[in-house]
Amino acid sequence: MSGEIYQELRHSLLSGEPVGLVLVTRVADEVAALTPLASKLLVRPGATVLGTLGEPELDRVASRDALAMLERGVSGTRHYGSRGEARREEIEVFVESFVSPPKLIIFGAVDFSRALVDVAKVLGFVVTVCDARPVFATRARFPKADEVVVDWPDRYLEQVGPSLGPRDAVCVLTHDTKFDVPAIIGALATNVGYLGAMGSRRTHDKRWERLLEAGASEDDLRARLMSPIGLDVGARTPEETAVSICAEIIAVRSGRAQGAMTPLRDGSGPIH
């Protein structure tokens, strides 16, 4: 009943491997015989393209574009001529990129980290807790974390930093400048999309000075560092704070973390 494309898509989704689906969503009448509605291609990096849109040149162009979109983790609509020509409209496709889940690295194996692991898992993050102190960074203290690592933040980021991208997040919760500063400096050297650091206003001010002394650029810090971390929802407990941090991660990703965040009731404009 279901065929090879579904089986391979299913396999990739379950194993977390990147996969892209090209789906014909509109087709001009004169080419519908060659390229029926719902024709599809399945693309995976380094693997053979499955399926066909009915015309080899169209397959070549569409799969090339879909692989490029998969690399950037974006989905969207594209238009082609019947033989894959650009700037033509005979064929509309929807390209869906299924990419691996976003990563969250938490530096500091503290109580707030445990709550943050729990909330971030609800949002689908793959979560790593990293702390240089082996007594704190234990699997038993963070049962829901995907990984618990005993290492210094800067050394760990040297290793995994290149894999971090715009969908990923780094939260620095140690409260200790000797861990905080190298963690933040290390994270600024990556393309991570969200970087936040916990601390009171006072901690924040002192840490800011240390970061500048350590060579961080003020422009970089202002543009990228969310510190003190979290949205101002009045959180007190570790769990409430975790919700406030995750809400900020969502707000940064969706470009809403500028200026005052207000209840939807008190704003205007579109919600979605």
Add this chain to the structure above:
Amino acid sequence: MKEILSTVDNWLAEGKRVAIARVIGVEQSGPRDPGATMAVSEDGEVAGSVSGGCVEGAVVTEALEVLATGVARRCSFGYSDDQAFAVGLTCGGTVHLLVEPLDW
């Protein structure tokens, strides 16, 4: 799509035919982004969603017709004042779907 796989697997294992409805475009406001997927079995069972619950009932009807004819179709659900009783998104947007039999 991942969230509907286990349910779809169960239906397929029971020998049921399945239709997939996928959001392929949203105009203005829409509760689910393109890529949101809903599966409908030939018995009218549902997994996943394509809106906030506004149009799922109509999508089941479309999906059952698609299974009956075996032919994929594109359909859109919007909102306008002169269609006060038609199915639509209460948020004022339009959602475009492709509904197809899972035969690939």
